[in-house]
Amino acid sequence: MIYFETERLQLRDWEEADLEPFRRLNADERVMKHFPKTLSTEETNMLYATIVSEFEERGFGLYAVEVKENKAFIGFIGFHRATFEAEFTPCIEIGWRLKQEAWGKGYATEGAEACLQYGFNTLGLDDVYSFTAEVNIPSKNVMQKIGMSFIKTFDHPKVERSSPLNKHVLFHISRSSYRDQ
Template sequence: MPTIYQPETPRLLLRQWQPEDREPFAAMNADPEVMKYFPRTFGREESDRIAQLCEELIRQLGWGFWALELKETGEFIGFTGLHAPTDPLPFVPCIEIGWRLAKSHWGKGYATEAAQATLKVGFEQLHLEEILSFTAVGNHASVAVMQRLGMEFVEHFEHPALPEGHPLRPHLLYKKVNPDLVN
């Protein structure tokens, strides 16, 4: 049985998924503004499958895309964490860092705060050499988080899961190298 990591910050708990997270997660995934840089929104059934997969991966690995809880209220506000992408991306195998927050929690620094705690787990506990992040060109908010995390731009690439000509196909790739490995 792996160690289950549950990083936290002064304001946030990154934790295993709970049944009560399903409804607010589905609402977030159905919000066209939250999903602006994804090919589509998700309905409840698909959203529940994603949450179940996140939960199972955390159970198997001890880490993954954690549910993000606001400590002050216990409210589910999104997710942040690490993931091994399975799409045929030009840079896999790799570990990516990602986040998605409910719109009502944008602009409060939660994504950066949770991602910093995630990087700490990735580098200090999992001893990863590097962590990548990628997003559609034009997703300035996510790029700003990547930059605040000290990630460096690597390249533009075309996301192979999206058809040629799709407006979200052009992507940006960023990375952060484990600071313990830098001379």
């Protein structure tokens, strides 16, 4: 099922054929540069099961993204319920992970903008958050481009304190501020 689309992208249900390119995506050191580590096949399989489960439980999640022009799977963009221990959780997070060949084309921004529109107007979400390692400039840029506001920095409780990825930035957008844009 295609949930929504943009000029260049389709955001859709996951298909079994997505699993192998998803494994490669999560094993790519360049893609996972701002995460504590790459994911093994087993870890990717578990993430895939979590994504499918969230769709079944909530009716939304991290959408598989494909380029309309060639039907190529390029990663995911969408929503996830973040539940780690923090003052702003549990919350609905918007996130993205795209293969390197898709970088620099505006796909993350285009897909994330469409997600926010779908989330606020169709799903009825009130607030959406996003966070990333402070050193992840490309993702911070996407957050700003889609109209999110910087809230604060925080130490991510699931990242080693000694890691350069521990310090995270938190961004937020509400339905009312989204509509005012």
